[in-house]
Amino acid sequence: MAADGFVARHIGPREGEVCEMLATLGFEDLDALIQAAVPRAIRVTEALALPPALSEVAALAKLKERASANRVLRSCIGMGYHDCITPPVVLRNVLENPGWYTAYTPYQAEIAQGRLEVLLTFQTMVQELTGLDVAGASLLDEGTACAEAMAMALRSSKSKTANRFVMSDRCHPQNIAVVQTRAEPLGVRVIVADLDTYELTADVFGVLAQYPDSTGVVADLRGLVARAHAVNALVTVAADLLALTLLTPPGELGADIAVGNAGRFGVPLGFGGPHAGFLATRSDLARKMPGRLIGVSRDRRGQVALRMALQTREQHIRREKATSNVCTSQVLLAVCAAFYAVWHGPEGLRAIAERVHGHARAFAAGLQHGGYASTASCYFDTVQVVVGEQCDAIFEGAQGAGFNLRRVNATTLGVAFDETTTADDVSILLASFGCGADVPVVTDADPLDVHRRTSTFLENEIFRRYHSETEMLRFIHRMQSKDLALDTAMIPLGSCTMKLNATTQMIPITWKGFSGLHPFAPRDQSQGYAVLMAELQGWLAEITGYDAVSLQPNAGSQGEYAGLQVIRAYQRAQGQGHRDVCLIPTSAHGTNPASAALAGLRVVAVACNDHGDIDVADLAAKAEKHAAELSTLMVTYPSTHGVFEERITEICDIVHRFGGQVYVDGANFNAMVGLCKPGKFGGDVSHLNLHKTFAIPHGGGGPGMGPIGVKSHLAPFLPGHPVVETGGAQAIGPISAAPYGSASVLPISWAYIAMLGPDGLKRASEVAILCANYIAKRLEGHFPVLYSGKNGLVAHECIVDFREFKAIGVEVVDIAKRLMDYGFHGPTMSWPVTGTLMIEPTESESKWEIDRFCDALIAIRGELRAIEAGTADREDNVLHGAPHTAAEVCADTWTHAYSRELAAFPTAHTRAHKFWPSVSRIDDAWGDRNLCTCLWDGKSDS
Numbered sequence: 001m002a003a004d005g006f007v008a009r010h011i012g013p014r015e016g017e018v019c020e021m022l023a024t025l026g027f028e029d030l031d032a033l034i035q036a037a038v039p040r041a042i043r044v045t046e047a048l049a050l051p052p053a054l055s056e057v058a059a060l061a062k063l064k065e066r067a068s069a070n071r072v073l074r075s076c077i078g079m080g081y082h083d084c085i086t087p088p089v090v091l092r093n094v095l096e097n098p099g100w101y102t103a104y105t106p107y108q109a110e111i112a113q114g115r116l117e118v119l120l121t122f123q124t125m126v127q128e129l130t131g132l133d134v135a136g137a138s139l140l141d142e143g144t145a146c147a148e149a150m151a152m153a154l155r156s157s158k159s160k161t162a163n164r165f166v167m168s169d170r171c172h173p174q175n176i177a178v179v180q181t182r183a184e185p186l187g188v189r190v191i192v193a194d195l196d197t198y199e200l201t202a203d204v205f206g207v208l209a210q211y212p213d214s215t216g217v218v219a220d221l222r223g224l225v226a227r228a229h230a231v232n233a234l235v236t237v238a239a240d241l242l243a244l245t246l247l248t249p250p251g252e253l254g255a256d257i258a259v260g261n262a263g264r265f266g267v268p269l270g271f272g273g274p275h276a277g278f279l280a281t282r283s284d285l286a287r288k289m290p291g292r293l294i295g296v297s298r299d300r301r302g303q304v305a306l307r308m309a310l311q312t313r314e315q316h317i318r319r320e321k322a323t324s325n326v327c328t329s330q331v332l333l334a335v336c337a338a339f340y341a342v343w344h345g346p347e348g349l350r351a352i353a354e355r356v357h358g359h360a361r362a363f364a365a366g367l368q369h370g371g372y373a374s375t376a377s378c379y380f381d382t383v384q385v386v387v388g389e390q391c392d393a394i395f396e397g398a399q400g401a402g403f404n405l406r407r408v409n410a411t412t413l414g415v416a417f418d419e420t421t422t423a424d425d426v427s428i429l430l431a432s433f434g435c436g437a438d439v440p441v442v443t444d445a446d447p448l449d450v451h452r453r454t455s456t457f458l459e460n461e462i463f464r465r466y467h468s469e470t471e472m473l474r475f476i477h478r479m480q481s482k483d484l485a486l487d488t489a490m491i492p493l494g495s496c497t498m499k500l501n502a503t504t505q506m507i508p509i510t511w512k513g514f515s516g517l518h519p520f521a522p523r524d525q526s527q528g529y530a531v532l533m534a535e536l537q538g539w540l541a542e543i544t545g546y547d548a549v550s551l552q553p554n555a556g557s558q559g560e561y562a563g564l565q566v567i568r569a570y571q572r573a574q575g576q577g578h579r580d581v582c583l584i585p586t587s588a589h590g591t592n593p594a595s596a597a598l599a600g601l602r603v604v605a606v607a608c609n610d611h612g613d614i615d616v617a618d619l620a621a622k623a624e625k626h627a628a629e630l631s632t633l634m635v636t637y638p639s640t641h642g643v644f645e646e647r648i649t650e651i652c653d654i655v656h657r658f659g660g661q662v663y664v665d666g667a668n669f670n671a672m673v674g675l676c677k678p679g680k681f682g683g684d685v686s687h688l689n690l691h692k693t694f695a696i697p698h699g700g701g702g703p704g705m706g707p708i709g710v711k712s713h714l715a716p717f718l719p720g721h722p723v724v725e726t727g728g729a730q731a732i733g734p735i736s737a738a739p740y741g742s743a744s745v746l747p748i749s750w751a752y753i754a755m756l757g758p759d760g761l762k763r764a765s766e767v768a769i770l771c772a773n774y775i776a777k778r779l780e781g782h783f784p785v786l787y788s789g790k791n792g793l794v795a796h797e798c799i800v801d802f803r804e805f806k807a808i809g810v811e812v813v814d815i816a817k818r819l820m821d822y823g824f825h826g827p828t829m830s831w832p833v834t835g836t837l838m839i840e841p842t843e844s845e846s847k848w849e850i851d852r853f854c855d856a857l858i859a860i861r862g863e864l865r866a867i868e869a870g871t872a873d874r875e876d877n878v879l880h881g882a883p884h885t886a887a888e889v890c891a892d893t894w895t896h897a898y899s900r901e902l903a904a905f906p907t908a909h910t911r912a913h914k915f916w917p918s919v920s921r922i923d924d925a926w927g928d929r930n931l932c933t934c935l936w937d938g939k940s941d942s
Contacts, residue, residue, distance in 0.1 A: 006056055007760035010502060010844055011767050017847035018767065021774040030766045034675060037769055037793040039646045042681040048674050049542050053757025056504040062754065063747055067513025069528030073399065074425065075269065075518040077406045078382045078416025079214060079723075080142055080172045080737070082242075082264040083516070085419055089469050090266055090339045093476045094332075096510060101332055101697040102486035104498055108816065108826055109307035110299075110883050110917040114479030115700045116306035119294045119331065121462060122262075122276070122338035124934040128457040129244040130237075130258035131251025132280040134933050137292040137308075138262070138334035138702070139277035139326065140554050143178030143737030145259035146171075146208060146238055148279060148290040148324060150179050151598075152257065153206030153234040154188060155323050156288050162205035162233075166191045166198060170213035174737045175238060177722040179208070181565070181733030185600030195224055200231050208236040211250065212243055215375065216360075216382030216414065218451050225254035241265060241278075242419075243380040245346070245353040247451050257281045261737075264418065266340030267333050268510070271529055272519030272738025273554060274703035274745060276333040286931065290324035292701070296936050297927025299920040301888070307922050309931060325557040325594040332699030339476065342466050346458040352419050356381045359417045361442045363426050370435025375412070378447040382416040384408060387433070398432040404521055460935045482918040483700075484825050489915065490849045492775075494642065494797040494828040494838025495589070497670045497692035505695060505751040509744055519738040520723050533740060536750050537707075543753075543761070544666075544686060545677025546709030550718040550727065552734065554741035556667060559687025559706025560595035560634075562719055562735045566685060566710060567632050567661045568599060569717040569732050579631040579659070583622055585614050587640040587832050589667060601631055612641030612787035614651060623658040630660040637678065638668045638795035640832045641787040642772070652682020661685070661714075669693045670842065671769055671796035674762025678709075685710045694749035703742050705749070767843040768796040771850055775839055776800075778854040782861040786836060796840060800827075800857075803835035808867045810879050812837060815860060820883035822856035822906055823915045852909060859906060873897040878906075883917040 013021065018030065027033040034043075054062065075083055086095065094100045106112030106119075119137045126135035139145045150165050165183060167176055169192050176192055183190045191198070195209055207228045212218045221237065228235045236257040237250035242264050244250075250258040263275035281289060287310065295309025341349065357380055364374045364383045375384040387394055388411050395413060398405050403425070406414035415429060423439055431437045458464075466472040484491070491498040508514055517526055537549040553559040564582070571579045582601040584592050586608055593603045604622055607615040614635070623630055633655040638644045645651070652662045664683035670693045672678070678686045690696045690705035698704070710718065720731030724739035740746075756764060776785045776798040784801040788794055802812045812835050816826030828838040841850050863879060866872035876897045878884075884903040894900055905911045 005053065006502070006504070006755035007053060007763060010756065011764060012844050012846035012849070013767060013771070018770065021770055021847060025773055025777055030770065033770060033773070034766055036791040037773070037789060037795065038644050038675050039648070041649055042676040044676055044680065048758035048761060050539055050753065050758040053760050054754045056755060059751050059755045060504060060507065063508045063751060066528040066532045067508060067511045069531065070513045070517055071525040072512055072516040073402050073404045073521070073525065074420070075404050075521065076415045076417065076429070077404055077518050077520050078414060079406065079520060080174070080261055081269055081272065081518055081520070082416065082418040083269055083420045084264045084266055086266045086268060086336070087340060087343045089472050089476070090336055090343065091510065093473060094336055094339060096506065097480070098487045098501070099480040099483070099485050100335065101506070101699045102501060103483050103700040104491055104493060104496060104698050104825065105328070105701040106308060108820065109305070109922050110817070110919050111484040111820055111825060113306055113918045114482035115331065115335065116294055118335045118338050118479055120296070120306055120935055121342065122334040123294060124460065125338060125341045125458060126241070126278045126280050127934055129241050129249060130239060130280040131249030131455065132258055133283035134286040134289065134293070135278060135280035136289055137294050138329040138331065139279055139291050140330060140558065141273060141275055141277045141737040142238060142259060142261035143175045143734070145277040145279050146175045146236070147179045147182035148326065149208065149236040149257045149259050150183060150188065150206060151186065151323060152285070152288050152290065153236065154186065156234060156285055157205035158232050159202065159205060162203045163187060164189045164191055164204045165206045165208070166193060166195065166200065166204055168195045168209045168213060169193055170215055170217065171208065171210040171238060172214045173722045174734065175210070177734045178737055181735065182598070185598060200227050200233060202231050204231055204233045206234050206236060208238060210238045211247070212240060212380045212382065215384050216379040216416070217376040218247060218378045218380055218448060220451065221253045221255070229254070240380065242349070242353050242356065244453070245350045245457070246357065246448065246453055247380065248453050249455070252455065256285065262334065262337040265337035267336050268515035268744065269518050270515050270742070270744030271517045271526065272740060273742035274330050274333050276330040276337050291326045292329050293933055295927045296932040297922055297924065299922050301920050303919060304936060305919040305922045307924060307927060309933060310928055325561060325591050325598055327557050327591050328555050328704050329702045331701035332697070332703060335700065341458060342463055342475070343472055345463050345467060346456070356417050356419060356421065357448065359421045359423070359426050361446065362439050363415060363417070363429060365440045365442045366426070366430040366435050367433060369440060370430070370433060372433065372435070378451070380448065381418065382414060384412055384414045386412050394433055398429065401428050401432050403429060403432070404518065462935060484915055489823050489825065490841065490845050490853055491825040492827045492839045492841050492853060493825070494799070494840040495640070495667055496698070496828065497689070497840060497842055498698065499695055499842040499844040501695050501697040501748065502752070504755070505748045508747045508751070514744050514747055519740070519743070529743060532750055533746060536746055539753050540688060540707065541709060543673055543677070544688070544709040545679030546686065547679070547712040548715035548718060549707055549709045551707045551746065552719050552726070552736055552739065552741045553687065553706040553708060554736045555704040556687055556689045556706040557591045557595060558735050559708050560591055560665070561599055563663050563685040563687055563708045564595060564599040564601065564632060565732045566708070566714050566717045567663065569730065570714050571631060573730060579629055581626040581629045581631055583619065583630070583633045583655070585635060587612065588634060588636055589640060589665060592634045592665060596634065612639060612643060613645045613647070616647055616651060619651060620654050623654050623660065627658040630655070630658050632661050632663050634663045634665060636665040636668060638671050642794045642797040642799055642838065643787050643789040644795050646790050649681050656682070667692065668796065671765055673765045674758065675765050679711060685714055690749045695752040696745045696748045703745055705742055705745060764843045768841070771841040771843065771845065772796050772798050772839070775841055775850060775854060779857060782858050786833060797838055799833060799836050799838050801836050805864055806835070808864070809874055810864060810867065814879040814882065817921060818860055818863070818879050818882040819856060820917050821878070821904060821910070822859070823910055824853055824856060856907065878903055883920065885918065885920055886916045888920065
């Protein structure tokens with residue numbers, strides 16, 4: 001392979017280093033290692049049938065062709081998706097900055113304080129705009145947020161028998177459809193009705209209204225809230241954040257929950273995503289919320305410190321008892337939205353909203369002068385107008401002038417305005433309707449005034465200080481400097497595959513041809529996306545061995561849910577809808593049982609043996625016992641314990657023999673690309689984490705993508721959409737609000753596959769396996785490595801055991817925190833085995849960095865020996881004191897029994913380049929007892 005090609009640039013170890021690592025392991029070459037590590041029965045012998053690798057220049061040129069084939073018109077479609085202006089200071093320094101997009105979920109909060117503060121800012125923004133007490137750190141999109149609100153209302157209901165959820169027929173159609181998809185397995189009956197006339201009764205546990213609604217109308221919801229509360233139903237309002245700068249917020253209307261999409265706060269349309277959904281609620285419902293919540297706590301020194309609140313109650317830990325399977329969020333997009341609010345401040349946001357509303361009013365007045373009347377007198381940004389038999393002509397005329405309108409029906413058009421709209425745009429649109437080009441000056445009383453917000457919002461100093469670019473740039477940099485991302489050091493998180501996202505892959509996502517398209521734009525305007533997605537679907541099908549792929553699920557957890565729903569739909573079509581048992585090994589990812597439960601399946605646990613493999617005898621016994629009801633086996637491969645199980649084909653055969661389907665969780669797929677294919681060794685469906693194996697950035701906890709691959713018999717049931725025709729002939733309902741999920745990040749994975757090519761993809765998997773085994777080998781004389789396969793090898797990750805050190809008072813958390821002093825993010829902690837670290841190096845880390853990490857753990861072993869020998873204090877030692885901040889080390893007093901140098905500069909590397917944790921060890925329990933989820937009183941970071 002070319003020394004300057006993408007393969008060589010992406011894969012960290014050089015050829016000579018690969019040979020050195022192989023020598024350490026006792027193998028002559030990579031092929032010998034792979035033959036020993038990967039079971040022969042599942043290895044593929046033929047090369048991947050993919051196009052030859054492209055250079056970075058050629059890949060960008062090809063993507064430019066795809067982007068240019070999309071025709072980007074000004075969008076007036078609305079329906080929950082609005083164009084906006086991303087402030088350049090945010091575009092360049094956040095969205096396009098690896099310091100923000102290569103970070104991971106803030107599980108190690110001491111080295112994620114900047115991101116956590118900005119997420120707290122997002123939560124504060126949502127809480128204050130919605131007028132509610134608590135908001136989460138973002139959800140996947142508005143449709144998902146609506147579905148989560150429905151489930152939250154169900155579990156909060158005082159009635160044990162209420163099973164109806166009533167949605168306004170003026171909700172966005174995608175919101176209705178996603179809720180319907182999620183409601184069916186829960187036994188919830190969704191009623192879509194005119195909420196002005198529908199009679200609410202005691203069997204209704206929840207109501208959802210859109211505000212403003214999908215037709216543009218702003219209605220007074222107080223009467224609806226009162227009627228709902230009279231029957232003990234909770235009220236959810238799907239709201240527009242920009243509109244809420246002018247409108248009475250849902251909390252002041254009496255709503256219990258507010259949901260929506262923060263996309264118009266500086267996040268591009270992106271053909272539907274990614275966008276940060278949100279959910280806010282009353283304080284008494286906070287512990288029933290789905291997703292992540294950032295809270296204020298304190299560190300060991302009593303200083304303000306942030307972390308994910310209620311961590312011990314995270315949904316995935318509850319397995320099949322979980323009430324949500326959401327295990328991630330849209331952090332990068334929530335961060336952009338928060339910075340957008342900081343940049344503009346309350347006055348700036350209100351001015352944007354007034355301008356948008358003013359354009360809508362001027363347009364409506366121009367229509368009236370031209371003889372048309374809008375269908376509503378009170379609206380914010382969307383005007384619907386009945387135009388009769390001229391509908392097609394006006395629609396096409398507007399397109400010719402460069403604008404997409406919403407075709408509501410054969411006689412009615414909708415026109416939505418946004419931050420990008422100008423007076424000239426209004427003039428052109430009026431001319432398209434045959435109303436002349438003059439934009440009237442509106443002097444009439446505004447019907448919106450009766451709904452005007454009187455309460456203040458965004459009063460914290462953080463929303464008022466950073467309005468010059470100098471101050472904003474420094475604020476962004478200050479927040480970034482508190483976070484450890486891949487631009488600083490290796491992040492060896494097991495199961496998370498934190499490989500670097502190449503700059504070339506990232507460049508196209510902000511091109512207008514990809515970022516500027518509305519998800520419901522006419523198909524003839526999205527031909528570039530159509531080609532790109534068809535290519536990506538074909539490549540993923542070839543890589544996995546499946547026959548068809550859906551790109552819709554916008555997270556791994558949603559891919560799990562989609563795959564299970566497809567299986568259930570297939571079984572119902574075969575007259576086997578009674579099959580509802582899902583076998584899941586005890587080692588599985590926590591989202592597996594959570595997704596199964598939400599899909600209406602009964603979870604039956606399958607034991608694992610002492611080697612960490614599935615107990616095949618227990619599997620066979622339970623498959624036989626539940627043969628009449630067996631729906632699915634969910635199995636992660638390579639296993640959650642980081643090894644290639646030799647008997648995986650036999651396991652799949654057992655499940656098929658008893659009438660079940662096999663779901664192969666693709667979270668660990670980075671060990672299989674080019675080496676084995678789940679669709680060939682027994683899988684019926686898999687989800688793929690594009691943000692892991694195929695290099696879409698984690699973004700600090702999102703965005704993600706979790707498309708599913710299926711065998712041909714399941715293809716007819718792939719998810720559809722109510723607005724855009726997609727999916728199979730017998731499609732299940734939509735899993736995400738947009739027809740292709742977070743489509744604008746798909747060019748990243750396209751570029752990754754295109755630039756690696758068939759040989760490079762295989763090489764990446766081989767080197768990932770090599771790196772993991774090299775780490776296991778280097779550490780085995782110092783710490784036990786828990787599991788290995790037939791030949792003593794692991795797959796792409798290894799589990800290192802620290803439980804023996806409990807005898808000297810050291811827990812695995814102390815090891816993880818001490819690694820921060822060495823400049824590393826700790827590996828995945830206490831999962832899947834308590835007291836361990838799961839380490840995954842990926843293929844993109846160099847041998848030098850891997851050795852630095854191993855050296856750090858070996859040095860920590862020396863610190864542990866000092867405690868064992870009594871030469872270091874059992875209580876006051878560097879492990880218990882970690883992480884050490886600059887403020888501590890530079891303080892006038894130092895009371896520890898160990899030196900400042902040992903605390904902060906344990907290696908030559910840390911003396912040359914030091915990453916400082918910005919807070920000391922955080923007290924999680926204190927934060928949960930004193931829950932605060934918004935910006936604290938007083939100053940921000942400065």
